[in-house]
Amino acid sequence: MSKRSILDNELLQITLDRLCQQLIENHDQFEESVILAIQPRGVIVGERIKSILEKSLKKKVAFGHLDVTFHRDDFRRKEAPLKANATIVPFIIEDKRVILVDDVLYTGRTVRAALDAMIAFGRPKDVELLALVDRKFSRDLPIEAQYVGREVICLDSEHVQVDLHEESKGEDKIWLVTNNDKK
Amino acid sequence: MQSQLSVKHLLGIKELKKEDIQLIFETADQFKQVLNRPIKKVPSLRDITIANVFFENSTRTRLSFELAEKRLSADVVNFSSSSSSVKKGETLLDTVNNILAMKVDMVVLRHSSVGAAHFLARNVDANIINAGDGTHEHPTQALLDTFSIREKLGEVAGKKVCIFGDILHSRVALSNIFALQKLGAEVMVCGPNTLIPKYLGELGVKIEYDLKKALQWCDVANVLRIQLERQTIKYFPSLREYSLYYGINKELLDSLNKEIVIMHPGPINRGVELSSDVADSHHSIILDQVENGVAVRMAVLYLLAGKQGQ
Numbered sequence: 405m406s407k408r409s410i411l412d413n414e415l416l417q418i419t420l421d422r423l424c425q426q427l428i429e430n431h432d433q434f435e436e437s438v439i440l441a442i443q444p445r446g447v448i449v450g451e452r453i454k455s456i457l458e459k460s461l462k463k464k465v466a467f468g469h470l471d472v473t474f475h476r477d478d479f480r481r482k483e484a485p486l487k488a489n490a491t492i493v494p495f496i497i498e499d500k501r502v503i504l505v506d507d508v509l510y511t512g513r514t515v516r517a518a519l520d521a522m523i524a525f526g527r528p529k530d531v532e533l534l535a536l537v538d539r540k541f542s543r544d545l546p547i548e549a550q551y552v553g554r555e556v557i558c559l560d561s562e563h564v565q566v567d568l569h570e571e572s573k574g575e576d577k578i579w580l581v582t583n584n585d586k587k
Numbered sequence: 588m589q590s591q592l593s594v595k596h597l598l599g600i601k602e603l604k605k606e607d608i609q610l611i612f613e614t615a616d617q618f619k620q621v622l623n624r625p626i627k628k629v630p631s632l633r634d635i636t637i638a639n640v641f642f643e644n645s646t647r648t649r650l651s652f653e654l655a656e657k658r659l660s661a662d663v664v665n666f667s668s669s670s671s672s673v674k675k676g677e678t679l680l681d682t683v684n685n686i687l688a689m690k691v692d693m694v695v696l697r698h699s700s701v702g703a704a705h706f707l708a709r710n711v712d713a714n715i716i717n718a719g720d721g722t723h724e725h726p727t728q729a730l731l732d733t734f735s736i737r738e739k740l741g742e743v744a745g746k747k748v749c750i751f752g753d754i755l756h757s758r759v760a761l762s763n764i765f766a767l768q769k770l771g772a773e774v775m776v777c778g779p780n781t782l783i784p785k786y787l788g789e790l791g792v793k794i795e796y797d798l799k800k801a802l803q804w805c806d807v808a809n810v811l812r813i814q815l816e817r818q819t820i821k822y823f824p825s826l827r828e829y830s831l832y833y834g835i836n837k838e839l840l841d842s843l844n845k846e847i848v849i850m851h852p853g854p855i856n857r858g859v860e861l862s863s864d865v866a867d868s869h870h871s872i873i874l875d876q877v878e879n880g881v882a883v884r885m886a887v888l889y890l891l892a893g894k895q896g897q
Contacts, residue, residue, distance in 0.1 A: 471617065474629035479893065486893040487590040487610070488617040524626040 407565065410537070411554055411578040419553040420449075423534060424456045426551050427503065436529070437501040438466040442518050443473075443489035446506035448568045449536050453505060468493035470504070472517035491521070498526030503551075507566045509535035512547035537564050537578060556580060592890045596708045596715040599724035600765035608769060612734055614886035615879070622658065622882055632661035632892050638691045640683065641718070642668040642698045647853050647877060648718050648728070652695050655884035664691065679703060680710055687713055693891065696720075714891045722756050722817065728852050729762030731883040733770055735876045736807055739848055744771030749801045751833065752811035752860055755782045756818065759811060759852045764792055777801035778833060781822040798833050802843055809850040810835060810860050826859055836862040840870060848872055 411419060431437040434457065441450025447469050454467045473488040504518055515533060522528070534551035539558060556564065558580055565579040589606045600608075621629055637656045641649055649665070656663045666686065668674070673682060683694060694711070696704050697718040704717035719725040737743050748767050754760045754776045767774045768791065775793035776783055783794060795801040802808060813829060823829050840847070849861070849871040857863050866873060 474617075474621070474631045474889070476631075479631055480634075486614075486890060488614060490617065491620060520630065524621075524624050524628075526625075 405581060405583055407579040407581040409577055410556060410564075410580050411576075413576045416553075416576045416578065419536070420452055420456060423551050423553055424453060424460065427453070427457065427534070428460065430532075431501060431503070433463070434461060434465050436499070437503060438468065438495060438497060439503050439505055440468045440470045440493065440497075440518070440522060441505040442514060443469055443471040443491070445508075445566055445568070445571070446504075448570045449507050449534075450505040451570075453534070466495050466500075468495065470518055470521055472514055472521050475517040475520040477513060477517065493525050496526045497522065497528045499529050500526075502528040502531045503534055504531060505534045507535070508537045508539065508564045509533070509547075509549050509552075510539045510542055510564075512543045512545035515547050516545055536566070539564060554578070592894055595891070595894055596704070596717075597726050597887055597891060598704045598708055598715065598717050600726045600729050600762045600769070601724070603726075603769070605769045608730065608733070608766060611730055611883065611886045611890065612737060614890060615730075615734055615882045618658075618885040618889075619879065619882035621885075622878075628658050628660060630660045631889055632656070632659040635659075635692045635892055636662040636664065636690060637693045637695060637888070638664045638666060638686045639695045639718075640666045640686065640697070642673070642679075642696075642703075643719065645697055645718070647880065648697065648725075651877070651880040652716075652718060652727075652884055655881050655888055658881070659885055659888055661693075661888070664689075679707070683707055683711055687711055693888065714894070716887065716891065719758055721758065722761075723758050724762045724765075725758040725852075726762050726766075727880070727884050727887060728759050729766040730887070731876055731880040732759075732763055732809060732850060732852065733766045733772075734883050735850065735872055735879050736772075736848070737770075738875070738879065739872055740806065743767065746772045746807060747775070747805045748772050748807040748809060749775040749777055749795070749805035750809045750811065751777045751798070751801070751835070753782045753813045754778055754787065754811070755784050755822075756814040757811050759809075763809060764790055775801060775804060779823050779829070798835070799839070799842075802835070802839065802847065805847060807848045807850060808835065809852075811852065812854060812856055812860060830859050834858070834860060834862065835865055837864040837868065840865060840868075846870065850876060852876070 439450055441447040454465050457465050469492040471489045471491040533549040535549040536553040538549055538552040538555045540555050562582045565581050567577045569576050589610050592607050593604055693714045695716045695718050699721050701721040701723040703720045704715050708715045733743050750760050764774050777795045851873045
């Protein structure tokens with residue numbers, strides 16, 4: 405197994421700042437906009453985005469956690485973890501502009517499940533997607549992100565590992581991991 | 588942390604590990620949140636068919652299972668023995684095999700014979716959920732009871748829980764004893780000595796015959812109904828006398844120098860084991876138990892269905 409860094413501490417901060425600027429360009433004062441972060445790791449990315457936005461807008465931004473476990477399309481089809489995380493959506497998204505946030509966009513299936521899960525909270529005006537890392541050319545579904553931190557092109561045998569300090573207690577680092585050991 | 592159940596069927600609490608119960612609770616927390624949304628439905632079990640096979644009467648359990656199944660988007664078929672070919676002499680195994688031949692994935696079974704669910708689990712391919720087998724176990728009731736205690740008091744470990752009434756004929760009592768002990772609670776039973784089975788002491792359960800002393804000891808009182816339909820001989824002179832010695836009323840609760848939580852698995856015989864002013868008081872979490880029942884059953888069905896796919 406070998407891994408190559410694609411985003412480190414400093415670059416990640418620059419990337420997040422840039423994503424927030426893009427969000428502000430489109431959503432201005434966030435009056436009608438809400439952020440829904442996808443559990444589990446989208447929430448960490450979402451929290452960071454939220455705090456940067458709140459600092460520059462000098463106001464609170466509506467923020468929710470969305471768990472998609474019960475909406476996944478691979479339930480009973482593979483050994484996916486069954487355990488659900490909390491969904492915390494303390495507002496109604498009816499007629500709101502929703503920004504979904506996740507760490508890595510890969511096949512698009514998680515985002516499809518998130519769109520499904522989100523509908524339980526109302527009919528949004530529109531929905532956008534922010535992905536910290538976009539694995540290009542690997543989509544199973546017609547889903548694209550409007551805000552992308554970093555694009556990577558990689559093989560199916562490779563994967564993107566996201567270590568954020570909230571979880572790993574170390575430095576922020578995003579890796580591209582190649583599985584060399586052929587069994 | 589465990590993310591899967593260690594069992595393929597839910598036959599009794601006895602077969603579960605503490606970690607299984609905790610996983611069910613954590614999953615039920617999320618389902619309870621789903622049930623409080625405007626749209627109370629998730630699509631997880633949309634490719635699963637569940638048969639509710641009830642050889643005994645039930646209101647709450649059958650409705651609760653059916654709602655749980657529907658909120659998970661499963662297809663549901665209901666069977667009750669009173670309107671079926673069982674009356675024409677069909678056996679349990681034949682009945683269930685016929686239901687399974689129609690491509691059913693899970694069976695929720697209530698039966699008056701002890702071990703009926705275990706018997707089915709050994710002989711058929713589907714996941715079996717025991718919804719009460721005679722006087723043996725009623726695991727989902729114990730799960731929702733302990734889930735409700737956890738919700739009300741923060742945790743189950745270290746709490747003192749007393750089960751009152753007809754322990755001898757109660758599957759709820761036995762399942763509750765197993766669940767409470769696995770979760771680290773202290774358990775007492777209280778009732779007339781004719782209704783307390785003599786082996787109970789071996790399970791590490793305290794036994795008390797005095798209602799007042801038991802109430803004084805416990806944080807939670809789980810009050811059971813006198814199951815006259817299962818009693819073939821007389822265990823006490825009359826319901827009136829039972830009520831005088833073992834009925835819980837407001838006066839009695841007020842005379843304690845502490846607050847206790849009142850639970851009842853239903854159906855209540857008002858004026859026998861509980862007076863109306865207690866059943867409807869702020870002490871009572873009886874309707875919370877019913878509400879939690881749907882979320883807990885959703886968690887059980889969801890986790891067992893997840894196992895089935897592998």
